[in-house]
Amino acid sequence: MLRRPLLRLPRTGCRPVVAVVGDAAFAMGGMEIHTAAELGLAVVWIVLNNSGNAMVANLQNLLFGRESGALYTHPLDAAAIARGLGARAALVRTLGEFASALDDALHSNAPFVIDARVDGDEMPWSLRGRAEALRSGG
Ligand SMILES: Cc1ncc(C[n+]2csc(CCOP(=O)(O)OP(=O)(O)O)c2C)c(N)n1
Numbered sequence: 001m002l003r004r005p006l007l008r009l010p011r012t013g014c015r016p017v018v019a020v021v022g023d024a025a026f027a028m029g030g031m032e033i034h035t036a037a038e039l040g041l042a043v044v045w046i047v048l049n050n051s052g053n054a055m056v057a058n059l060q061n062l063l064f065g066r067e068s069g070a071l072y073t074h075p076l077d078a079a080a081i082a083r084g085l086g087a088r089a090a091l092v093r094t095l096g097e098f099a100s101a102l103d104d105a106l107h108s109n110a111p112f113v114i115d116a117r118v119d120g121d122e123m124p125w126s127l128r129g130r131a132e133a134l135r136s137g138g
Pocket residue numbers: 021022023024025026028048050052053054055056
């Protein structure tokens with residue numbers, strides 16, 4: 001039986017790694033949190049949780065005037081998933097809660113997931129340009 005991790009990464013005195021991901025991206029790659037917990041790595045995930053593939057839904061709305069199948073009926077409880085994988089976690093809904101959770105996360109020296117609930121209707125300005133380009137065949 002393997003008793004020690006093959007990979008020895010420094011654990012103390014290091015700056016944490018911070019990943020900013022969407023909730024659908026988290027659904028695709030989030031199991032890596034378990035590896036981080038096993039190895040005791042100070043990785044912070046900030047999950048921008050807007051109940052689905054909002055970029056896809058927003059682009060569908062811009063191009064076709066309706067959305068189809070891109071948003072979740074059951075939003076992910078990213079904080080609960082993270083705890084289940086061995087990480088610490090906080091679910092936040094306001095900027096104040098986010099700032100406090102980020103401070104905790106950066107000082108935890110352990111895997112930490114911030115499940116930040118955000119509005120799916122907020123979209124990057126660049127998406128409108130992308131829709132225009134697609135409409136004109138670009
Ligand atoms: C492995 C993989 N599959 C599919 C895509 C296509 N894709 C690009 S953005 C996106 C939606 C991602 O949703 P989320 O991570 O929740 O971000 P949001 O748009 O909601 O902010 C998808 C499916 C991709 N980039 N990579």
